[in-house]
Amino acid sequence: MTETSFQPRFQGFDCSGPCGGRFDAREPRSVCPRCDRPLLARYDLEAIAARLTPSDLPRFGTDLWRYRAVLPFASSIALVRLGEGGTPLRPLPRLAEELGLRELWLKEEAGNPTHSFKARGLALAVNGALAFGRRGIALPSAGNAGSAAAAYAAAAGVRCRITMPQDTPEAFVLSARALAAEVRLVPGTIAEAARALAEWAPAPEWWNVATFREPFRLEGKKTLGYEIAEQSGWRLPEVIFYPTGGGTGLVGMWKAFGELFTLGWTEGPMPRMIAVQAAGCAPVVRAFESGSDRVEPWADAWTLASGLRVPSPFAGELILRALREARGGVIAVSEEEMLEGMKDLAEREGCFACPEGGAVAAALRRLRASGEVQPEERVVVFNTGSGLPYAEAWRRARANVGGAAR
Numbered sequence: 379m380t381e382t383s384f385q386p387r388f389q390g391f392d393c394s395g396p397c398g399g400r401f402d403a404r405e406p407r408s409v410c411p412r413c414d415r416p417l418l419a420r421y422d423l424e425a426i427a428a429r430l431t432p433s434d435l436p437r438f439g440t441d442l443w444r445y446r447a448v449l450p451f452a453s454s455i456a457l458v459r460l461g462e463g464g465t466p467l468r469p470l471p472r473l474a475e476e477l478g479l480r481e482l483w484l485k486e487e488a489g490n491p492t493h494s495f496k497a498r499g500l501a502l503a504v505n506g507a508l509a510f511g512r513r514g515i516a517l518p519s520a521g522n523a524g525s526a527a528a529a530y531a532a533a534a535g536v537r538c539r540i541t542m543p544q545d546t547p548e549a550f551v552l553s554a555r556a557l558a559a560e561v562r563l564v565p566g567t568i569a570e571a572a573r574a575l576a577e578w579a580p581a582p583e584w585w586n587v588a589t590f591r592e593p594f595r596l597e598g599k600k601t602l603g604y605e606i607a608e609q610s611g612w613r614l615p616e617v618i619f620y621p622t623g624g625g626t627g628l629v630g631m632w633k634a635f636g637e638l639f640t641l642g643w644t645e646g647p648m649p650r651m652i653a654v655q656a657a658g659c660a661p662v663v664r665a666f667e668s669g670s671d672r673v674e675p676w677a678d679a680w681t682l683a684s685g686l687r688v689p690s691p692f693a694g695e696l697i698l699r700a701l702r703e704a705r706g707g708v709i710a711v712s713e714e715e716m717l718e719g720m721k722d723l724a725e726r727e728g729c730f731a732c733p734e735g736g737a738v739a740a741a742l743r744r745l746r747a748s749g750e751v752q753p754e755e756r757v758v759v760f761n762t763g764s765g766l767p768y769a770e771a772w773r774r775a776r777a778n779v780g781g782a783a784r
């Protein structure tokens with residue numbers, strides 16, 4: 379790798395844990411070398427704000443590289459780009475009316491390359507791997523991350539090894555293989571897949587791009603926060619519902635909003651962020667509710683929402699910190715509620731949602747009923763990917779659990 383791969387305002391990495399470690403970007407960095415926690419990319423935001431205002435952004439295009447001033451790479455390098463980011467923030471008027479909300483918006487991520495928001499993170503991670511001089515990437519995935527990694531690796535001309543739980547929906551396995559990745563199926567959850575990967579694709583030959591195991595996926599996900607802010611006229615919404623698995627999007631938005639306050643592009647307060655999980659795998663919900671600052675592994679994790687089946691998120695402490703700083707909350711929804719949420723989005727709003735999106739819609743319905751979300755609050759929900767790969771979930775939703783088939 380060369381230092382010129384990075385832009386001058388990118389300063390290196392801070393440890394996200396209490397060790398306080400600060401590291402430069404002269405050598406490849408994965409996690410904190412002192413305490414093994416996730417690293418956070420650091421920029422000279424004052425210098426960036428002095429040279430750039432939001433009115434300059436259109437000159438950088440409409441995809442996520444619009445925010446390249448706050449991303450790590452030098453303008454001189456040829457990036458691998460597939461058209462990631464720049465997705466719509468669109469209104470959900472029918473659901474808003476039914477739920478008694480003045481303003482409800484959907485961040486619709488299904489239009490990303492390989493049809494999910496995982497493209498944002500993997501775009502940054504694969505360009506980061508190239509900047510670090512790596513020629514092979516590897517990750518465990520329960521679905522969308524695998525397809526996205528495979529696509530960027532193919533376009534970058536680097537090798538890609540993926541381990542997936544055996545019961546991963548077939549469309550994900552097929553698309554990753556179609557995109558030239560080597561895929562191995564492993565019994566168990568993504569936790570077992572991660573263990574199998576360590577043997578099959580060891581460092582340093584294989585650069586691990588698993589969630590929070592390298593610092594750049596977070597930078598890609600952070601663009602969600604920049605886009606929501608800009609698409610809201612730099613007036614942040616009051617509440618954001620996020621389907622939380624490994625937590626990169628949640629932590630990414632928290633990082634983005636903090637950066638935006640320092641840049642002076644928007645003012646606080648930070649939106650209240652609600653982490654939505656499935657009742658069959660809700661380690662973050664349990665930890666937050668018990669007041670813990672650590673997330674303990676969830677036993678026998680299962681849900682149709684494969685992106686939420688993360689029994690032991692590596693960045694658990696950071697997720698809890700982001701939630702508390704955002705005065706946020708947590709909620710676990712049942713599989714039945716999730717399926718109903720998918721149908722709500724599809725039948726009322728024309729959104730062919732993934733189960734994770736359905737979970738978010740169900741969570742909003744519940745928190746409106748309980749009064750935790752108020753009618754005058756501006757709310758953003760996420761559909762994090764297309765419903766298309768989730769044939770089994772949609773078959774069940776169509777069978778209309780607990781009612782007549784439509």
Ligand SMILES: *Cc1c(COP(=O)(O)O)cnc(C)c1O
Binds near residue numbers: 763
């Ligand atoms: C991975 C994934 C999630 C969870 O995202 P994290 O950033 O890991 O919390 C949610 N929805 C879908 C569709 C996903 O693929």
